[in-house]
Amino acid sequence: MAVRHRPMQLSRRVIASSEVTLTTLLLLILVLLSPCLSGRAGAACTGEEREALLSLLADLSPRPGDGLNASWRGGSPDCCTWDGVGCGADGNGDGAVTRLRLPRRGLGGTISPAVANLSALTHLNLSGNSLGGAFPAVLLSLPNVAVVDVSYNLLSGSLPDLPPAVGAGGALPLQALDVSSNYLAGQFPSAIWAHTPSLVSLNASNNSFQGVIPSFCTTTPDLAVLDLSVNQLGGGIPSGFGNCSRLRVLSVGRNNLTGELPDDIFDVKPLQQLLIPWNKIQGRLDHPERIAKLSNLVSLDLSYNDFTGELPESISQLPKLEELRLAHTNLTGTLPPALSNWTALRYLDLRANRFVGDLDAVDFSGLGNLTIFDVASNSFTGTMPQSIYSSASLKALRVATNQIGGQVAPEIGNLRQLQFLSLTTNSFTNISGMFWNLQGCENLTALLVSYNFYGEALPDAGWVGDHVRGLRLLVMKNCKLTGQIPTWLSKLQDLNILDLADNRLTGPIPRWIGSLKKLYYLDLSGNQLSGGIPPSLAELPLLTSEQARANFDIGPMPLSFTLKPPNNATANGLARGYYQMSGVATTLNFSNNYLNGTIPPEMGRLVTLQVFDVGSNNLSGGIPPELCNLTKLQFLILRRNRLTGPIPAALNRLNFLAVFSVAYNDLEGPIPTGGQFDAFPPVFFRENPKLCGKVIAVPCTKPHAGGESASSKLVSKRILVAIVLGVCSGVIVIVVLAGCMVIAIRRAKSKVSVGDDGKFAEASMFDSTTDLYGDDSKDTVLIMSEAGGDAAKHVKFPDILKATNNFGPASIIGSGGYGLVYLAELEDGTRLAVKKLNGDMCLMEREFRAEVETLSSASARHENLVPLQGFCIRGRLRLLLYPYMANGSLHDWLHDRPGGAEALRWRDRLRIARGASRGVLHIHEHCTPRIVHRDIKSGNILLDESGEARVADFGLARLILPDRTHVTTELVGTPGYIPPEYGQEWAATRRGDVYSFGVVLLELLTGRRPVEVVPTQRHQWELVGWVAQMRSQGRHAEVLDHRITGGGGGGDEAQMLYVLDLACLCVDAAPFSRPAIQEVVSWLENVDTIAASTSSEDVKITDGHGQI
Structure with missing residues (x-):
């Protein structure tokens, strides 16, 4: 059964962009097919057409205030004057309804079959709405329809393989069909295209079609645009595209296509865009002649496939090629020197391949149009080619994760359009020289140089800030830089992200950091900083104002980039993530330093802060209650400090708190309950001997009142004497009654058993305790179900107490909203998981009984369910017994x-x-x-x-x-x-x-x-x-x-x-x-x-x- 795909409105996209986009081509086609799509007044339409339009309106559910109802229902009886309706041959004249154009009107509902009565309709555009239901087959059966655009809707079901109105030899007048970005699924139709000889454009992208790509070109020789990307199509790319003499766009990326590129695809000389990324295409690209035949190619995207061989030198012979994307394609070898003649090249992405050699093999001085150059994650060696500094149009340069060394040359200042520079994970030296030479890069906004300049001193001269004043992103992580945090950073008033983690910086955190008005991510972890946390951080607008943060526009970057979360933010095995700038969490990370003093209460003003990590320092004092105001906080890491006092109870109001680590401190008192705290593991609180609470299985004793006056003590003593006398009298009566009850209980003991039908019987006879559960529990049978087996029926309640060390903390193996889970290993080797339910929970007894009654039936036991094997109720004590699952969760x-x-x-x-x-x-x-x-x-x-x-x-x-x-x-x-x-x-x-x-x-x-x-x-x-x-x-x-x-x-x-x-x-x-x-x-x-x-x-x- 096929999975239905529900693309969201925000997920609609084109795989690769170029000056000749799919959208532009489609619009050109629509314009050619329809000189004007807007209607105006003409001769009255027929009554049948008017009724068809009103039926259509009834199913479309237009949004209030749209005006469609007023125009169609309350306006002229001549539907040719209605909003979105056009009549006549060109949609502007008299006669029958030929145009219906209602894009992006917020329409819901479905497309009424009554549209079949618009027999003269040639153009239908309902794109960009929220129309659901099945795709109406009748849309393709209209005798005159040439253009159908229902893209960006919620249509489901499948496309008809052959409309019922089309006979064996019939032909459809269809010229352009766009069903992209819907929920369509099932087998992609194949037979219908034999009946569309006039088809020029077909866009079925971003759906969930399965099957194979049909052989279009034998029956649709005029096809110019074919976009089947982002589906689940399999098989190979069929041969026969050589017959499409007018094909300009072929986009089949993000499918499950296999095999090799067919030879005749390189015979389509008009082809301008060949987009096949994210498939499993194999074979070699370095055939000396094939690619060179695509002389009109503007954009080639074969990234994320499984090719072999080297980058073909013949690619450089394509005179119009502007974009080449070959990331993650397993290519090897060196860059061919012939690329030096590739004058039209604007975008070159060769990331994550196995290229070797020097970049000097290419003379970049002739590539005057090059704007993006990305060769990250290869094995290039040598130094940065001097000629690359002649590419005056360059906006983004990324050579990260290679083996390039040397210094950044002074000529980099010639790249005045450069916005993004990433040298990460190489062997560059002379960081001061780099900053000096960047003075000409006046548009530079992102500088990433981590894992370079090992052990050098971070320059502190004021001119550095003047040379890189426009930076919004500065990442110098793990360079082992020495010195202090330089004051020139205070000049970077546009700075959003500053990452100086894992260096050897000393001195205090400067107070002037609070003056960086656009800063929202600061990582100083893993250094040797000392002093206190400056309260001036509470002056950062993007951390203190939700409105400022919401209205802040990060703006576009030429290339996406990634940031690793701080090490301590992944405490207890939380997954690491890699995220683009638009999603970076608001962060203050000062962990693994030598900071002292207290946590400033001013930190409670950072209402947009999501990650606050000051772990592994020498901070003292208490946890400020003001931190309870940080409602956006997800990670609060205070571990390995010298904090004292209680954990503020109101922290349980932080609904998004995922990690709260205070281990290895000297905190005291109860651990808050409720909210996220009920899900935190004990490891978050370890090595705080004065803490207590359910999560660490340490009971909290009630606090004693102090500071009583002498008169209060006298009154208390008199009350105490009276209480003692009353209790002594009561005890005598209770002892007598208890003796009578013990006799009665022992007489009734043998009456509790498991019924013949296997149902549970309730163990309600447990009595008063000596320890926790009492002496007479030693003869109590713990009632088991048939699922527990015969041996399980003889388990006694003291056996469970012994096997769990009186429900001691060492036996706890889990916890949840209903209570703790203990491992009980009986003397015969049987291991049980004993769930001790929270007796204070509202309505727990009723829920417990309901569960027992349900799970006692045979129908509730299943091979993929953990069976309930036993239970116990005694007053507020409720236990559930399950088999122990040794492999865990x-x-x-x-x-x-x-x-x-x-x-x-x-x-x-x-x-x-x-x-x-x-x-x-x-x-x-x-x-x-x-x-x-x-x-x-x-x-x-x-x-x-x-x-x-x-x-x-x-x-x-x-x-x-x-x-x-x-x-x-x-x-x-x-x-x-x-x-x-x-x-x-x-x-x-x-x-x-x-x-x-x-x-x-x-x-x-x-x-x-x-x-x-x-x-x-x-x-x-x-x-x-x-x-x-x-x-x-x-x-x-x-x-x-x-x-x-x-x-x-x-x-x-x-x-x-x-x-x-x-x-x-x-x-x-x-x-x-x-x-x-x-x-x-x-x-x-x-x-x-x-x-x-x-x-x-x-x-x-x-x-x-x-x-x-």
């Missing part, structure tokens, strides 16, 4: 266990996803009543001895009765997994479970936690938003876990991309747009067949390393 393997993520290859992750989905399906559909889980997450997917997935904690939800669709809840899940609708109404639904399961799928695919360190713009704090942004940029494969994408062959990546589409369906913001769990199970079971036609070769995927 999926969360452990992906995020916490060293080497765990690498050990889970894709086939293992897919097996886990399938098993977990079957478990969720069982509780959703096959239990009576059905169960909503409410907290599906990787931590609740356990792995048994065979590595099979078992869903845990499903019985802790309230039950859905047959006549209800949702159940209200106090517990709505774990941050990062919670569906957006739960923030609007406190209701848990099965669709909400599907959302949470979709997040688990994203974890399996990316290897990242649901809450990322550095967010994306759209979903600023969650993995879901990051994936959405990457997909919107067409970077689907980059989200995949690079630790596993290289080991299973191309088929693995095809399957992963398929599951990625499925996961994104599951996390759709609209609950009823998500698939049901039955569909999810079916799709996961059929993943294998999707990649059947993909290549077995390894897929090369970038992980962002080294291209800064």
Whole structure:
């Protein structure tokens, strides 16, 4: 079954840009086909046409105030005068309706079949709306229609392979069809194109079509634009394009295409754009003649494929070629000297290949139009070629991650248009000389020179700031630079990001940093700085004003770049991320220095701050309560200092706090509960002996009042005497009554058992305690289910106490919203997981009983569920017994266990996803009543001895009765997994479970936690938003876990991309747009067949390393 693809409005894009874009060509075609698309008054249209238009309007749902209703319903009876309607041959005259143009009008609803009654219609444009439903086949059956544009809508279903009105030999007048950026899926049609001999432009990009690319050119010889990019098409690129004598644009990127480029594709001399990135195309590019035949080529993008060989020298013979993108294509060898004659070249991207040799082999002085030169992540050696400084148009120069050395020459000052310079991870020397020579680069905004200039002194002369005054991004990380933070940085008033981490800088953090009005990212970690944290940092406008931050426009960069999050921001195994500037978190990172003093309370004014890391310093004093105002904070890292006092309880109001590490301090008092604190692990609080709280299993004693006056003490003593006398009298009565009760209990003991039908019986006979649970509990039978086996039925309650060390902290193996989980190893070697539920939780007893009654039935037991084996109720004590899963949770393997993520290859992750989905399906559909889980997450997917997935904690939800669709809840899940609708109404639904399961799928695919360190713009704090942004940029494969994408062959990546589409369906913001769990199970079971036609070769995927 094919996965439906739901592209978001923000994800609509063109794979590669050039001066001759697909959009421009399509507009030119539309203009040629239609001299004027706007209607004006003419002879009255027919009544049939008027009724057809009104029927269409009834289904379109125009937005209020649009004017369409007023024009069509309240205006002239002559529909030729209506908004968007044109009549006559040119749309400007009399006669029948020939034009309907309503683009970007905010229309919803569906396209009415009544459009079939507009028999004279030649041009239909409904693009840029929110129209849903199936694509109406009748649109292609209209007898006169030449142009149909329904792009950028929400249409679903498939394209008809042959409209029913077309006979075997019939022909359609269709000339331009644009269905791009919808939700269309299924097999891409092939038969219909034999009936469109006049077709000039076809754009079906950004959908989920499967199948193969048809052989167009034999039946559509006039085809000029063909865009099938961003789909799931497989097979090879068919031969026959040589018959398309007018083809100017061929775009089939981001599919699953295999094989080699057909020879006749190089015979299409009019071809201007050949765009085939992100496929699995193989073969050699260095054929001496083929590429040279494409003499009109302007843009060539073959990046992210699996070619072999060297860069063909014949490419330089293409006189019009302006853009060449060959990143990640496995090319080897040296750059051919013939590139020196490539005078039209504007954009050259050769990143992440295996090129060697000196860049001096190319004479750049003749490349006067070159604006982007990117050769990062290769093996170039030598020095920077002197001739490159003659490329006066150069805006971005990146040679990062090579083996280039020497000094930056004075001639770099000739590059007056240069905006972006990245020399990261090379062997450059003389940092002072570099800054001196940059004085002519007056437009330079980004300078990245990390891992160079090893051990040199950071220049402190004031002229440095004058030479680079326009910088917005300055990254000098890990150069081991010496000296102090120079005052010339105060001149960089446009500076947004400053990264001086991992150097050897000394002295204080200057107070003048607070005067950098546009700074929002400051990383000074890993140095030898001393002194205090300057309160003047609270004067940074972009950190203190939400409005200033929201209105701040970062502006475009010639090249994207990446930043690594600070080391301490990845505490406890949180995934590292690599993020573009537009998504960099507001950050202050001063960790791993020698700072002292207190944390200034002024830090509480930094209301937009997302990462605050001062770990591993010598800070003292308390945690300022003012930090509770930092509502945007995601990482608060205070570990390894000398902090004292309590943890402010109001920190639990920080809803986005993902990491709160205060380990290795001297804090005291209770650890706050509620909010994010209920999800924090004990390691965040370790080595604070005076702390107490549930998370570290140290009970908090009630504080004693102090400072009583003498009169108060006298009164207290009199009250105490009275209390003692009363208690003594009461004890005598209680002892007598207790003796009677013990006799009665022992007589009744044998009546408690497991019923013959296997149902649970309630253990309600546990009595008073000596320790915690009492002497007479030694004869108490812990009631077990049939699932526990015969031996389990003889387990006694003291056995559990002994096996858990009286529920001691050393036996804790997990925690959650309902309570702690203990490992109980019985004397016979049986190991159980004992969940001790929180007795103070509202309505817990009723929920507990509901779970027991449901899970006692045979239908609730399933091979992909963790079975409930026993239970106990005694007053407020409630225990649930499960089999212990020795392989732990999926969360452990992906995020916490060293080497765990690498050990889970894709086939293992897919097996886990399938098993977990079957478990969720069982509780959703096959239990009576059905169960909503409410907290599906990787931590609740356990792995048994065979590595099979078992869903845990499903019985802790309230039950859905047959006549209800949702159940209200106090517990709505774990941050990062919670569906957006739960923030609007406190209701848990099965669709909400599907959302949470979709997040688990994203974890399996990316290897990242649901809450990322550095967010994306759209979903600023969650993995879901990051994936959405990457997909919107067409970077689907980059989200995949690079630790596993290289080991299973191309088929693995095809399957992963398929599951990625499925996961994104599951996390759709609209609950009823998500698939049901039955569909999810079916799709996961059929993943294998999707990649059947993909290549077995390894897929090369970038992980962002080294291209800064």
